[in-house]
Amino acid sequence: MSEHVAGSESEATVQSRSMGAFYASALLFAVALGLTGSLYLVRGLHERSSFEPYAGGRTVIGRVVATQAVLETSPRTWSSLIKYEVGGHPLYMKTLDTPEYLAVGSLQVLSYDPKNPQAARDISQRRGQWGEPIEFGIVADCVAIALGAMMATRLLKLRAPTYSMV
Secondary structure (H helix, E strand, O other), rough: OOOOOOOOOOHHHHHHHHHHHHHHHHHHHHHHHHHHHHHHHHHHHHHHHHHOOOOEEEEEEEEEEEEEEOOOOOOOOEEEEEEEEEEEEEEEEEEEEEEOOOOOOOEEEEEEEEEEEEEEEOOOOOOOOHHHHHHHHHHHHHHHHHHHHHHHHHHHHHHOOOOOOO
């Protein structure tokens, strides 16, 4: 026989609170995962647009004048400086960091906005790493939605009062 001590909680109540804390923590994790996935998704979409030609833009051939390692780790990441001319004026653009090395002297196709020729994009550089952040963002957001819905449902069921017909 078990004795009931006044003021003590039943085992079911303690277990219910423990599960409630677990579900709430999992729900918080799902929200954090969803936010992280959304940030990666936005980053990937932004990087992808950096490799697209400007709408109504013009193209010009530029020459790589310098390339340097951005990260000395493996795999290395590189950044290049490309010189191009618009209307006889020399201009320079820095490429996005990329795992692909551009040799000094190599030619690159650039797109620029005629209203702002200083803003150019290397459209020959279709190799960016924008696909990975987009894929991670989509998967993370889907997992976050599924996990969040499941945890919220369980948390609500746990908190719902139960009625008995006597």
